Amino acid sequence: MPNKRKDNKGRLLRTGESQRKDLTYMYRYTDMRCKRQCVYADDLNKLREKEKKIQLDTLQGLDISGGGITVLELVERYVGLRRNVRYNTTVGYNFVLNILRKEEFGYQQVNKVRVVDAKRFLLNLYDKGRGYSSINSIKGVLKPAFQMAVNDDYLRKNPFDFKMDLIPNNSQKRVAMTEEEQERYLEYVRNDEHFSRYYDEIIVLLGTGMRISEFMGLTLSDLDFEERKIKVDHQLTRTRNGKYYVEKTKTENGVRFIYMTDEVKEALLNIIASRQKPRKEMVVDGYKGFLLLDKDGKPKVAMHLEHVMKRLLDKYNATHEEQLPRITPHVLRHTFCTRMSERGMNPKTLQYLMGHADITVTLNVYTHASYTKVADEMAQITAV
Numbered sequence: 360m361p362n363k364r365k366d367n368k369g370r371l372l373r374t375g376e377s378q379r380k381d382l383t384y385m386y387r388y389t390d391m392r393c394k395r396q397c398v399y400a401d402d403l404n405k406l407r408e409k410e411k412k413i414q415l416d417t418l419q420g421l422d423i424s425g426g427g428i429t430v431l432e433l434v435e436r437y438v439g440l441r442r443n444v445r446y447n448t449t450v451g452y453n454f455v456l457n458i459l460r461k462e463e464f465g466y467q468q469v470n471k472v473r474v475v476d477a478k479r480f481l482l483n484l485y486d487k488g489r490g491y492s493s494i495n496s497i498k499g500v501l502k503p504a505f506q507m508a509v510n511d512d513y514l515r516k517n518p519f520d521f522k523m524d525l526i527p528n529n530s531q532k533r534v535a536m537t538e539e540e541q542e543r544y545l546e547y548v549r550n551d552e553h554f555s556r557y558y559d560e561i562i563v564l565l566g567t568g569m570r571i572s573e574f575m576g577l578t579l580s581d582l583d584f585e586e587r588k589i590k591v592d593h594q595l596t597r598t599r600n601g602k603y604y605v606e607k608t609k610t611e612n613g614v615r616f617i618y619m620t621d622e623v624k625e626a627l628l629n630i631i632a633s634r635q636k637p638r639k640e641m642v643v644d645g646y647k648g649f650l651l652l653d654k655d656g657k658p659k660v661a662m663h664l665e666h667v668m669k670r671l672l673d674k675y676n677a678t679h680e681e682q683l684p685r686i687t688p689h690v691l692r693h694t695f696c697t698r699m700s701e702r703g704m705n706p707k708t709l710q711y712l713m714g715h716a717d718i719t720v721t722l723n724v725y726t727h728a729s730y731t732k733v734a735d736e737m738a739q740i741t742a743v
Contacts, residue, residue, distance in 0.1 A: 370403060375410075386410050398512045409512060430472065430501075431456070431465040437504035445606060446596055455500040458484070469508060477501070477518040478525055491528045498523060535697035536690065540683055541565075547675055554671045559626035560651070560664060564688055566623040568695035568713055571661040571688035572596055573613070576605060579648040582627060587619040589627075591714065595643065597660040605644040613714035664688055696721065 363371055366378040375387050383399055384406040390396045398413070400406035428436075438452045459465030464480040484494050502519040509517050536544065545565075548558050564574055569591060576595035583590070592614045593605050608614055619627065630650060637656030640647045649658035668687060676682045684690075692713075699709050710721045 366403060373407075373410075376403075376406065386413075388413060399515060428469055429466050430469055431459045433469050433508060434459060434500060434504045437500075437507050440507075446598055446604070450599075451496060452500060455497050458497060469505070470514065472505075472518045474516075474518045474521060478521070481523075482525060485526050491523075491526055494526055495523055534684065534690070535693040536684070536686065538698075541694060543681075544675075544683055544686060548671065551671075551674075554667070554674075557664070557667050557671070559629045561668075561691065562626040563623055563630075564691040565695055566620055566626070567617045568692050568699075569617065570594065570609065570613075570692065570714075571664060573608065573714075574688075575649075575651055575658065575660050575663075576646070577650045578646055579631070579650060582650070584619070584624065584628070587624060589617040589619060589623075591615050591617060593646065595646075595649070595658055595660060597662075603641070603643045603658060603660075605646050608714060610714060610716040612711070612716045615711055615714055617712060661688065 364377070365371055366384070367382060372378065377385050377387070379385055383401050384403050385397055385399050386406055386409065387395060387397050388410075398406070398409045400409060434456060438456065441448075441452070444452075462480070462483075464476070464483075467476070481494050481498060484497065485491075489497075498519055502517065505514065505517045505519050508514045545558075545561070548554050548561060560574075563569070564571070567574075567589065569589075572594035573591050576593050577589070577591075581590040581592075582588075592608060594608060595603065595605055597603050627650075634650070634652060635656065637652065641649070641657055643649075643658065651659040651663075653659050653663065665688060672683060672686050696709060696713055699712070700706075706718060706722060710718045713721055715721045
């Protein structure tokens with residue numbers, strides 16, 4: 360009579376089951392492709408739950424040997440499960456899928472990918488000229504895709520679970536303007552024959568800290584001049600094929616009211632006064648009466664002001680010896696947050712104004728201390 364195998368607690372082990380040296384359990388089986396596969400658990404009962412699922416999936420004709428699929432197929436499955444994502448997120452997914460379709464790594468079997476393979480793939484992209492931000496975005500899709508395979512017990516370890524320190528970070532940091540740079544910038548915009556028409560838009564962004572897509576999504580009904588309130592609860596975006604749509608703010612905390620300072624109120628009134636009423640107000644997902652319109656009477660989108668600000672900066676730096684740093688709509692947001700912090704605004708109040716879900720974002724990312732400010736504060740403290 361053959362010896363029956365038992366675990367360290369004296370329990371009989373079934374066919375395919377075994378207890379490893381570290382006292383964890385393993386179940387070996389043959390998948391639909393006639394390949395040997397293994398699943399693991401730290402408890403025998405948990406292992407048997409996995410066995411039941413494998414047997415059920417096999418009876419239903421499902422291929423549960425996820426390790427046999429390619430990296431590209433895995434990412435396609437992961438993306439296919441992500442529903443109701445933002446347009447920009449969908450664009451990002453398609454970008455990663457197109458990269459994988461062109462790279463040999465995309466056709467490598469998932470169960471053969473090791474950490475060293477993942478790192479080599481990213482380094483290869485860097486050698487081909489991809490920037491840090493793009494590579495980090497690609498890793499940002501691959502890591503959760505492989506984690507999905509780990510969670511489903513197709514893999515034991517996520518090969519993309521490592522820090523991005525193997526590639527130098529050459530991405531441009533968005534740094535707030537100093538007060539001196541801010542004064543020079545605004546004076547130039549105000550007095551330039553062409554770009555002065557955008558002065559009020561820049562003042563609103565610099566005086567509210569709104570995201571550019573939130574500003575573009577503002578409608579006339581979002582402005583309460585009597586109470587001096589700006590309601591921010593949505594943002595406007597346009598797809599590459601020209602379709603407009605309105606979506607929620609970036610975070611749930613993005614829904615907020617922003618106070619109109621005198622300068623912001625005047626700028627908004629100027630924008631309304633110069634706004635040409637279109638023959639028919641465009642309606643986007645139930646919203647109409649957009650504050651900012653282009654020459655065709657259609658709502659402006661982020662790209663409009665981004666391009667304007669790039670040309671503005673290029674013109675300034677081409678005609679001035681003392682250059683200005685990179686200034687974008689998001690830099691205006693950084694600058695607003697930094698100015699409010701420098702003036703002593705309560706961090707929780709500032710978090711609310713910025714629409715951040717986590718206060719550490721407000722404190723660590725958007726407030727930039729300069730040497731001048733540090734020196735001034737130290738001088739004041741030591742003089743007491």
